[in-house]
Amino acid sequence: MNSRHMPSRKSAAAGARSRGRPPGSDPVLSRDRVLDVAVRLVEKLGVDGLSMRKLAAELGVDSMSLYNHVANKDALLDGIAERLVLSIEIPERTGDLRNDLMALANAFRAAAVRRPQAVSLLLTRELRSFAGGLASAEAALAILAEAGLDPDKAVHAFRTAFAFLVGTVLREVSVGPTFSGQNLGDLAHRRAELESAGMPFVAAASPHLAVIDHMVEFDFGLSLLIAGLENYVSGGGSRRI
Amino acid sequence: MNSRHMPSRKSAAAGARSRGRPPGSDPVLSRDRVLDVAVRLVEKLGVDGLSMRKLAAELGVDSMSLYNHVANKDALLDGIAERLVLSIEIPERTGDLRNDLMALANAFRAAAVRRPQAVSLLLTRELRSFAGGLASAEAALAILAEAGLDPDKAVHAFRTAFAFLVGTVLREVSVGPTFSGQNLGDLAHRRAELESAGMPFVAAASPHLAVIDHMVEFDFGLSLLIAGLENYVSGGGSRRI
DNA sequence: ACCTGAACACCGTTCAAGT
DNA sequence: ACCTGAACACCGTTCAAGT
Numbered sequence: 001m002n003s004r005h006m007p008s009r010k011s012a013a014a015g016a017r018s019r020g021r022p023p024g025s026d027p028v029l030s031r032d033r034v035l036d037v038a039v040r041l042v043e044k045l046g047v048d049g050l051s052m053r054k055l056a057a058e059l060g061v062d063s064m065s066l067y068n069h070v071a072n073k074d075a076l077l078d079g080i081a082e083r084l085v086l087s088i089e090i091p092e093r094t095g096d097l098r099n100d101l102m103a104l105a106n107a108f109r110a111a112a113v114r115r116p117q118a119v120s121l122l123l124t125r126e127l128r129s130f131a132g133g134l135a136s137a138e139a140a141l142a143i144l145a146e147a148g149l150d151p152d153k154a155v156h157a158f159r160t161a162f163a164f165l166v167g168t169v170l171r172e173v174s175v176g177p178t179f180s181g182q183n184l185g186d187l188a189h190r191r192a193e194l195e196s197a198g199m200p201f202v203a204a205a206s207p208h209l210a211v212i213d214h215m216v217e218f219d220f221g222l223s224l225l226i227a228g229l230e231n232y233v234s235g236g237g238s239r240r241i
Numbered sequence: 242m243n244s245r246h247m248p249s250r251k252s253a254a255a256g257a258r259s260r261g262r263p264p265g266s267d268p269v270l271s272r273d274r275v276l277d278v279a280v281r282l283v284e285k286l287g288v289d290g291l292s293m294r295k296l297a298a299e300l301g302v303d304s305m306s307l308y309n310h311v312a313n314k315d316a317l318l319d320g321i322a323e324r325l326v327l328s329i330e331i332p333e334r335t336g337d338l339r340n341d342l343m344a345l346a347n348a349f350r351a352a353a354v355r356r357p358q359a360v361s362l363l364l365t366r367e368l369r370s371f372a373g374g375l376a377s378a379e380a381a382l383a384i385l386a387e388a389g390l391d392p393d394k395a396v397h398a399f400r401t402a403f404a405f406l407v408g409t410v411l412r413e414v415s416v417g418p419t420f421s422g423q424n425l426g427d428l429a430h431r432r433a434e435l436e437s438a439g440m441p442f443v444a445a446a447s448p449h450l451a452v453i454d455h456m457v458e459f460d461f462g463l464s465l466l467i468a469g470l471e472n473y474v475s476g477g478g479s480r481r482i
Numbered sequence: 483a484c485c486t487g488a489a490c491a492c493c494g495t496t497c498a499a500g501t
Numbered sequence: 502a503c504c505t506g507a508a509c510a511c512c513g514t515t516c517a518a519g520t
Contacts, residue, residue, distance in 0.1 A: 027484065052513060062486050064514080073513065124365055126415060134443060137450075141442035154442075155449040160405070160462035163412060167404030174367060201382035201395075202375060208396040209378075221401035227472055228465035268503065293494060303505050305495080310503095314494065486519070493512060500505070 028061060031069040035079045042080060042118045052076075077121050084122040085132035087111045090139045097147040097233070098226050101161065104139055105222055108165055109172075116173040123166050148233050157229055164221055172214045269302060272310040276320045283321060283359045293317075318362050325363040326373035328352045331380045338388040338474070339467050342402065345380055346463055349406055350413075357414045364407050389474050398470055405462055413455040 037058050042050050052073055056063035070076045088111040091103040112119040137158070144154035194203035202209070278299050283291050293314055297304035311317040329352040332344040353360040378399070385395035435444035443450070 029484085051511085053511085064487080065485050067514080068484055120365070124361065124411070134440060138440045138443045141446050145442055145445070151446040152449045155446050156458065156461040157465070159412075159453075159458050160465055163408030163458075163462060164401070164405045166408035166411060167406065168408075170365070170407060171400075171404060199375060199379045201386055202379045204386070205382050205392040205396050208393045212400075217397060217400050217404075220397040221404060224398070224401055224469035224473070225465055226469075228467075228469035231468055231472055232465070270503085292492085294492085305506080306504050308495080484520090486517105488515105488517090490515080491513095494510095496507105496509080498505105498507090501503090 029059065029065060029069055031079070034059070034066060034069045034076070035083055038076055039080055039083060039115065039118055042121075043115060044117075046117050047077075047120060077125065080118055081121045081125060082132045084111060084115060084118060085136065087114070088136055090135060093139075093143060093146070095146060097143065097230065100143040100146075101140075101226055101229075102219075102222060104136075104143065105161065105165055105218075108136065109169055109218060112169045113172060119169060119173050123170055144229075147229070149229075153232075161222075161225055164225060168214075168218055168221060171217075270300065270306060270310055272320070275300070275307060275310045275317070276324055279317055280321055280324060280356065280359055283362075284356060285358075287358050288318075288361060318366065321359055322363045322366060323373045325352060325356060325359060326377065328355070329377055331376060334380075334384060334387070336387060338384065338471065341384040341387075342381075342467055342470075343460075343463060345377075345384065346402065346406055346459075349377065350410055350459060353410045354413060360410060360414050364411055385470075388470070390470075394473075402463075402466055405466060409455075409459055409462060412458075 034055070038050065038055055041055055041058055045054070052066055053063045055076075056066055059066075066076070070079060088107050091100075091107055093100050112122065140158045140161070141151075141154050144157050145151070149157060191203045191206055194200075194206065275296070279291065279296055282296055282299055286295070293307055294304045296317075297307055300307075307317070311320060330348050332341075332348055334341050335344075353363065381399045381402070382392075382395050385398050386392070390398060432444045432447055435441075435447065
């Protein structure tokens, strides 16, 4: 039913498939199209399931054609990561430290959780192209500066919040040591066992370790950090931080 | 110089290499030995550089022999991760929240940084065998409980601190989006450029973004968290956390 | 400039065969 | 019980060849 079966004027000779790109036609691929499909494939197959060959097949193209648009697989993965950073929808500022930091962190989390398979690429590899992250950094530093932090303190606070975010999101997309979920679900049923194993505090906490609400944990941690910051700001920087 | 050169009574026939395990001798491999060498190899070649075949070669053994001691490569990586958790040297408690939390976090960080290549395996994959982590969890929960937190609050605080630790250590072993180091080193030289690009706060902070002292960042973030916790504890849990 | 195809040097893992 | 070797179905990437 396709062109292979009806002899075309151009490749009339024999049944030989044409080799180069169809002359005169638009390019079949573009970096954007490659990355689009790559992201979709990662979500479908997981990061480990992505291969240059499968991606090429999905695009209906020879695998080596990809190398015209990305330097190699590593650059492809970097490209996916950058897509994620750029998909963060940075909210407007209101001038309130707590509000604004919460909103920005939520925007980050939302962008990450939207692509749960791909997100480990963002959190886990060094961003070579840093451009994408600058807008988020600007937003965070603006909030912290407006709250009264000096640039150096703002950078520290930014890095602290960001580290917390990375760890939290990693847990949520459930790579990373969870201390949560299924490997702890049975903990609640083994309190006696844990007590006698010399783990009284784990035993006492086991009902709470056995469940996790990611949104609650997110809010709790961020609140703790912000409380620390407010404390610091209102203390005029005199507290021992 | 080894037994291959002196004709043994048992494999006398021809120069044919023996195929099975030398009869009567001790097993060549053990799960421990496999994991020992695997860790060493990861540190030498990076996680991506580790393969079942290279590991087998390093052990002087056919690659398929490894499967007698680990289920598959995934289980091998899990084994390496568990080694890391178990290598955390949990410090004695003193009864002071700040002291004890700092000491425990430092012990975690120290164990991680000791194996910078392997550590991403610990932070990044779900710990199937949870046993290793229990001792650390017990230590953390004990500290928090002694400071007066209810089990449910202690679990929240534990998860917050752990998320921060994961993010911080990931940055230090420099997988993960750094907002630091070399991709920012040149930022300091481009303030004017950043200003005109609509990034005044990044511009103002660029001298501080361009450098990072991991120990300082670690202390700052942890102090912020602990300040939030102390605040919470002394407020009798009435603060809005 | 862009796409193709064969080839190379790797992978993890199954399975049958050894001892 | 444990180790081996061939084989299978994959990889990423180089390089020469097409248009």
